[in-house]
Amino acid sequence: MKKLSVYLIITAVAAVMLYPLLWLLGASFKSNSEIFSSVWFIPDSIDLSIWKNAWETATPYTMGHYFINTFMIIIPKTVFAVISSVLAAYGFARFNFPLKRLFSSLLLIGMLMPAIVKIMPMFLFWRDTGLLDTYIPLVFPALLAEEGMFVFILIRFFNSVPREFDEAARIDGCGTMRTLFLVLLPCIKPAVTSIAVFTFLWTMNDFLNPLIIIQSVKKYPLSLALRLSVDSTGQSYEQCKIIAVSVIGLIPSITVFALAQKKFVKGITAGGLSG
Numbered sequence: 001m002k003k004l005s006v007y008l009i010i011t012a013v014a015a016v017m018l019y020p021l022l023w024l025l026g027a028s029f030k031s032n033s034e035i036f037s038s039v040w041f042i043p044d045s046i047d048l049s050i051w052k053n054a055w056e057t058a059t060p061y062t063m064g065h066y067f068i069n070t071f072m073i074i075i076p077k078t079v080f081a082v083i084s085s086v087l088a089a090y091g092f093a094r095f096n097f098p099l100k101r102l103f104s105s106l107l108l109i110g111m112l113m114p115a116i117v118k119i120m121p122m123f124l125f126w127r128d129t130g131l132l133d134t135y136i137p138l139v140f141p142a143l144l145a146e147e148g149m150f151v152f153i154l155i156r157f158f159n160s161v162p163r164e165f166d167e168a169a170r171i172d173g174c175g176t177m178r179t180l181f182l183v184l185l186p187c188i189k190p191a192v193t194s195i196a197v198f199t200f201l202w203t204m205n206d207f208l209n210p211l212i213i214i215q216s217v218k219k220y221p222l223s224l225a226l227r228l229s230v231d232s233t234g235q236s237y238e239q240c241k242i243i244a245v246s247v248i249g250l251i252p253s254i255t256v257f258a259l260a261q262k263k264f265v266k267g268i269t270a271g272g273l274s275g
Helices: 002-027 048-056 063-094 100-112 115-128 136-144 148-160 163-171 176-187 189-205 208-213 222-227 239-269
Strands: none
Touching (some): 002 239, 048 063, 063 100, 063 148, 063 176, 063 222, 115 136, 115 208, 136 208, 148 189, 163 176, 176 189, 208 222, 222 239
């Protein structure tokens, strides 16, 4: 009986948490009048023309075009963030080098610095280099391990792997990089997956940085394309269209999280050796 009560409570909490998402999905098929007339998520009738209009957008380009633009940013940025963070954390966790404490402190300071502080220097730098309205300013910083939090997470996981693993690998003839990729990376796979998922989701939801860097509608990512559904006053009388566009934009994030959920949860909760 006690177990049944626990399951009922969990089910009720899950229903409350999932209801906004279900309502969003149902509202994407509703007319504007129906959206404000009922809190129930199931529409009276399914109107696919709303999704068709949302996909075509009010610009010369479809949502598919903006999806491609988004993935042109997300894919290289995620790859670069994982590679650079792993290499930086590996160096801090396994090697001693001059000024190590200083660089570690600078990494911590950079992690604690508010992102808003870096916007103006970043804009001026990329403007002077003539690379505004390109994807390079949005992707290149990931190659330099810009997210200090990722590095500290990986350092923690590297430190949880016994150094005897490194010694055994060297006895077997593995060099520094082979030890990293063949021995240590499989042990910290949950943390690497978490970093990839975080980078994907944050980049997918990033609005401010593309707004500052990208100036051509043709190069807009999905986050800016959604803004095109709203008029210049910040309002819109086509709420159903905005909701449909939002649901379309949620699909990649939900898919990636669902596929990587097990490793992602393990990566952010594990405290010992993982693999």
